[in-house]
Amino acid sequence: MWxxxxxxxxxxxxxxxxxxxxxxxxxxxxxFISSEISSDAANVNIVGRQRMLTQRMAKASLQxxxxxIAGQSYRDLMMELDRASAVYDQTLMAYIxxxxxxxxxxxxxxxxxxxxxxxxxxxxxxxxxxxxYRDAIQAFVRSDAPTLExxxxxxxxxxxxxxxxxxxxxxxxxxxxxxxxxxATVLRTVQLTGMLLATINFLIIMFHFxxxxxxxxxxxxxxxxxxxxxxxxxxxxxxxxDADGRVGSQQSRALAGILGVQxxxxxxxxxxxxxxxxxxxxxxxREYIDLLLRHEVREKLVAGLNPLDSVEITVTRGxxxxxxxxxxxxxxxxxxxxxxxxxxxxxxxxxRRVRLERDLRxxxxxxxxxxxxxxxxxxxxxxxxxxxxxxxxxxxxxxNQQLELQxxxxxxxxxxxxxxFRIAHRIKGDAAAVGLESVAQxxxxxxxxxxxxxERGDLVGEDFLPVxxxxxxxxxxxxxxxxxxxRMAQMxxxxxxxxxxxxxxxxxxxNPIVRQWISYAKQLAERHGxxxxxxxQGMDVSDLHPVQREAVSSIVNQFVRNAxxxxxxxxxxxxxxxxxxxxxLAVYVANWGENGIEVSFRDDGQGIxxxxxxxxxxxxxxxxxxxxxxxxxxxxxxxxFEPGISTRETADEDAGRGAGLDAVxxxxxxxxxxxxIGMTTGExxxxxxxxxxxxxxxxxxxxxxxxxxxx
Amino acid sequence: xxxxxxxxxxxxxxxxxxxxxxHGLEIAALASNGQEAVRCFTTVRPDLxxxxxxxxxxxxxxxxxRLRQINxxxxxxxxxxxxxxxxxxxxxxxxxxxxxxKPFTEDDLTEAMDELxxxxxx
Amino acid sequence: xxxxxxxxxxxxxQHYFAxxxxxxxxxxxxYLADPEALPMLDVTGVIGISGxxxxxxxxxxGRELLRNLLLYVGETDLSDANLADMAGEMANTISxxxxxxxxxxxxxxxxxxxxxxxxxxxxxxxxxxxxxxxxWHKFEASLVVSLV
Numbered sequence: 013m014w015x016x017x018x019x020x021x022x023x024x025x026x027x028x029x030x031x032x033x034x035x036x037x038x039x040x041x042x043x044f045i046s047s048e049i050s051s052d053a054a055n056v057n058i059v060g061r062q063r064m065l066t067q068r069m070a071k072a073s074l075q076x077x078x079x080x081i082a083g084q085s086y087r088d089l090m091m092e093l094d095r096a097s098a099v100y101d102q103t104l105m106a107y108i109x110x111x112x113x114x115x116x117x118x119x120x121x122x123x124x125x126x127x128x129x130x131x132x133x134x135x136x137x138x139x140x141x142x143x144x145y146r147d148a149i150q151a152f153v154r155s156d157a158p159t160l161e162x163x164x165x166x167x168x169x170x171x172x173x174x175x176x177x178x179x180x181x182x183x184x185x186x187x188x189x190x191x192x193x194x195x196a197t198v199l200r201t202v203q204l205t206g207m208l209l210a211t212i213n214f215l216i217i218m219f220h221f222x223x224x225x226x227x228x229x230x231x232x233x234x235x236x237x238x239x240x241x242x243x244x245x246x247x248x249x250x251x252x253x254d255a256d257g258r259v260g261s262q263q264s265r266a267l268a269g270i271l272g273v274q275x276x277x278x279x280x281x282x283x284x285x286x287x288x289x290x291x292x293x294x295x296x297x298r299e300y301i302d303l304l305l306r307h308e309v310r311e312k313l314v315a316g317l318n319p320l321d322s323v324e325i326t327v328t329r330g331x332x333x334x335x336x337x338x339x340x341x342x343x344x345x346x347x348x349x350x351x352x353x354x355x356x357x358x359x360x361x362x363x364r365r366v367r368l369e370r371d372l373r374x375x376x377x378x379x380x381x382x383x384x385x386x387x388x389x390x391x392x393x394x395x396x397x398x399x400x401x402x403x404x405x406x407x408x409x410x411x412n413q414q415l416e417l418q419x420x421x422x423x424x425x426x427x428x429x430x431x432x433f434r435i436a437h438r439i440k441g442d443a444a445a446v447g448l449e450s451v452a453q454x455x456x457x458x459x460x461x462x463x464x465x466x467e468r469g470d471l472v473g474e475d476f477l478p479v480x481x482x483x484x485x486x487x488x489x490x491x492x493x494x495x496x497x498x499r500m501a502q503m504x505x506x507x508x509x510x511x512x513x514x515x516x517x518x519x520x521x522x523n524p525i526v527r528q529w530i531s532y533a534k535q536l537a538e539r540h541g542x543x544x545x546x547x548x549q550g551m552d553v554s555d556l557h558p559v560q561r562e563a564v565s566s567i568v569n570q571f572v573r574n575a576x577x578x579x580x581x582x583x584x585x586x587x588x589x590x591x592x593x594x595x596x597l598a599v600y601v602a603n604w605g606e607n608g609i610e611v612s613f614r615d616d617g618q619g620i621x622x623x624x625x626x627x628x629x630x631x632x633x634x635x636x637x638x639x640x641x642x643x644x645x646x647x648x649x650x651x652x653f654e655p656g657i658s659t660r661e662t663a664d665e666d667a668g669r670g671a672g673l674d675a676v677x678x679x680x681x682x683x684x685x686x687x688x689i690g691m692t693t694g695e696x697x698x699x700x701x702x703x704x705x706x707x708x709x710x711x712x713x714x715x716x717x718x719x720x721x722x723x
Numbered sequence: 724x725x726x727x728x729x730x731x732x733x734x735x736x737x738x739x740x741x742x743x744x745x746h747g748l749e750i751a752a753l754a755s756n757g758q759e760a761v762r763c764f765t766t767v768r769p770d771l772x773x774x775x776x777x778x779x780x781x782x783x784x785x786x787x788x789r790l791r792q793i794n795x796x797x798x799x800x801x802x803x804x805x806x807x808x809x810x811x812x813x814x815x816x817x818x819x820x821x822x823x824x825k826p827f828t829e830d831d832l833t834e835a836m837d838e839l840x841x842x843x844x845x
Numbered sequence: 846x847x848x849x850x851x852x853x854x855x856x857x858x859q860h861y862f863a864x865x866x867x868x869x870x871x872x873x874x875x876y877l878a879d880p881e882a883l884p885m886l887d888v889t890g891v892i893g894i895s896g897x898x899x900x901x902x903x904x905x906x907g908r909e910l911l912r913n914l915l916l917y918v919g920e921t922d923l924s925d926a927n928l929a930d931m932a933g934e935m936a937n938t939i940s941x942x943x944x945x946x947x948x949x950x951x952x953x954x955x956x957x958x959x960x961x962x963x964x965x966x967x968x969x970x971x972x973x974x975x976x977x978x979x980x981w982h983k984f985e986a987s988l989v990v991s992l993v
Contacts (some may be wrong), residue, residue, distance in 0.1 A: 112821070296812065299816070303816060307816055308818075309821060313800070313820065313822055313823070317815070412877050418978055419874065420875060472871075473874040475853065477852060481975075690753075
């Protein structure tokens with residue numbers, strides 16, 4: 013019931029109402045008691061008049077007596093006596109019983125019975141004294157011919173009574189004054205109490221409201237301070253726009269810095285915007301602000317149309333210095349109920365973000381450029397590409413090792429630059445050789461960077477930062493090509509790219525030559541603590557021309573030996589690499605008729621260890637270390653067919669003297685054929701030998717002797 | 724809630740219809756240009772319209788103006804690939820309540836539609 | 846793009862040492878390393894990055910370096926907990942500074958302190974990370990940045 017919408021002011025209203033009520037009470041009491049007091053004052057006068065009347069009656073009685081004696085007229089005195097006694101009587105009776113008496117001035121005066129025991133006692137005494145006196149006066153006055161005796165009686169009576177009455181009336185006057193005085197005391201007490209209550213009330217109001225006011229002031233101040241803090245520290249430019257597009261009085265400190273111009277409160281935002289943006293953007297911005305302020309649209313659903321979401325502006329910084337930056341203005345409605353009263357504008361410098369996005373787009377363009385890399389890849393011989401990739405990643409790792417090697421204090425970093433340069437140069441050569449033009453370009457870029465460093469001299473570690481960044485890009489470039497190749501290899505599993513393999517004839521596997529390969533493989537495997545299975549597919553070898561048969565038999569034996577010695581790993585190593593413990597040798601021979609025959613030999617061993625091969629080439633004295641470091645992949649692998657090159661550091665009966673594959677090469681050459689190698693380090697090694705059809709003139713070819721085979 | 728889809732692309736129409744049909748709206752009409760839209764509008768009386776801007780036979784802005792004359796309470800979502808923001812703003816000033824940029828995902832569309840319906844629901 | 850960011854991180858670390866240790870660290874030759882071969886010294890402070898780029902950045906240092914850094918700032922309590930605090934503080938500073946250098950697209954996590962080689966955090970897989978060796982007085986530290 014108190015809830016009259018007064019809210020937090022309820023207490024104040026109640027307090028003030030109470031205050032007024034006290035005041036009103038005091039006023040009413042004051043009025044009431046004051047009127048009592050004024051009537052008491054009249055009482056005192058009237059009681060005083062009784063004393064005067066007593067005197068006057070006594071005086072008149074005595075004068076009448078002397079006039080009667082002197083025989084003079086006393087009519088006037090008689091009338092006065094009559095009048096005085098009547099007033100006196102009326103007054104006395106009025107005080108005893110209440111009634112009206114003639115006032116001391118004009119008009120009558122209402123006298124209330126005096127409710128006071130003492131006063132009544134006095135009045136009763138007076139009445140007792142008065143009654144015979146009055147009767148005597150009455151009798152004297154009413155008689156037609158008053159006698160001297162009567163006059164003397166009245167005079168004597170008056171002499172006696174007068175003293176008594178005077179005394180009594182004196183006492184009464186005093187009493188009445190006392191009563192009046194006590195009322196005045198009550199009045200003072202009431203006034204005092206009222207004032208006290210009002211004061212207390214006032215204090216309560218004061219205390220209560222000052223506390224409240226202070227509290228809300230503090231809250232306000234705190235809020236104000238927080239707003240100030242926010243506006244002072246936020247990195248965003250914040251301000252309000254009113255419905256007329258004017259800038260509000262509060263704004264964040266960052267605003268002027270972001271915009272590059274001051275934004276005075278009360279200024280027109282569009283005036284500030286106009287010089288910063290193009291006319292088209294300006295017009296759209298004006299329309300957009302109007303849309304938000306005055307049209308019934310969903311704020312969220314139009315945010316995409318904000319033309320100031322990303323604007324490029326040019327900011328002047330000092331004389332002659334300009335800076336281009338990207339700003340973002342966001343507009344949010346400030347609502348009061350259903351009405352949009354303001355727009356909150358948030359401004360950000362998004363230059364960094366925009367530039368990052370731009371970089372990202374550029375890198376996408378670069379990625380499209382990678383498509384052309386893909387096309388280049390398709391043009392490269394697969395095994396060459398494999399070799400190149402292996403070489404390149406090896407080279408990159410070498411460069412990274414160079415980087416990782418921390419220089420001793422004071423060491424000249426140029427040696428590091430030179431070492432990296434040499435390796436980069438070699439890979440660049442390889443890339444160009446296999447036809448990967450874009451990769452060659454990338455390494456060329458690294459070379460350029462290094463040349464620059466070489467010229468500058470006086471290098472510190474930090475100068476290699478761009479090299480590391482470039483290296484990461486090169487690693488991922490090589491990796492990308494590798495991934496593409498892997499994908500293509502997977503696709504080959506689905507789509508047949510190679511020519512179909514010839515059907516395996518049942519008799520083929522049982523051929524003695526094939527059985528000899530199998531047992532030779534098993535025998536070597538046992539000797540080297542390895543496990544192996546040889547699988548044969550293809551034509552029946554016995555159908556070959558004897559010359560070819562001999563040659564194929566020798567060649568495969570050499571490959572078997574090479575595979576078991578160098579390629580196939582020990583069972584525990586294979587297991588560790590996730591391969592089957594038993595190695596697999598896949599041999600097939602196909603007769604392409606006019607195109608001669610093809611021998612394919614594939615092992616799933618570790619491939620050719622290029623580092624060891626380089627070392628072997630150096631050991632053989634064919635190249636020095638520097639030369640072997642820059643030699644390209646194709647040339648390097650060709651060394652395995654050269655005499656005296658073996659990656660085994662110590663020779664044993666099966667390998668190490670570098671003979672074997674060179675014998676194969678010689679044999680194939682004699683027969684006019686070709687050898688190709690494909691391999692992936694850690695995965696496989698694949699030899700493909702093509703031999704032309706045998707001409708009858710060529711009757712016999714010396715096969716590789718068993719002694720040579722064992723060499 | 725009855726929805727009318729106005730777009731000159733058949734693919735877009737069916738994409739919107741599929742997404743918003745799944746979202747619980749009744750697809751009341753499909754129109755491929757402004758004239759068709761105005762004709763359908765009077766008979767079907769949809770509550771919601773998705774509106775392309777560049778169409779043959781009366782463009783989207785003119786169409787929105789006509790539709791609002793017929794029913795001022797209709798909610799219109801402009802769905803356009805328009806790069807020119809000024810034109811889109813002009814369309815919104817004709818009385819559309821929101822704008823969705825093409826290309827959009829199904830989620831973009833349903834979110835925009837929920838936001839648009841929020842006008843009515845409070 | 847990488848280079849600018851790397852320089853930024855190097856500068857932040859340099860600045861930290863110059864400010865807190867009275868002398869900037871010498872930056873060694875930066876190199877690349879696979880996730881499994883990254884240097885991890887005694888105490889490592891890591892911050893994670895998400896947003897436009899993802900990954901993490903860490904500073905790893907030996908106890909001796911941290912001890913001396915503590916001594917330099919006048920701290921006498923050289924307990925492991927305090928050393929970890931120091932590394933955390935370092936990562937915190939890097940994270941804080943990075944926040945101001947990179948936009949909101951570059952979200953930076955609260956730093957994490959790891960002791961020893963315990964792998965409490967994930968490096969992006971299959972990505973080579975930048976390792977920037979540093980030397981402060983004669984003590985080694987490394988800044989590792991791995992972002993995808």
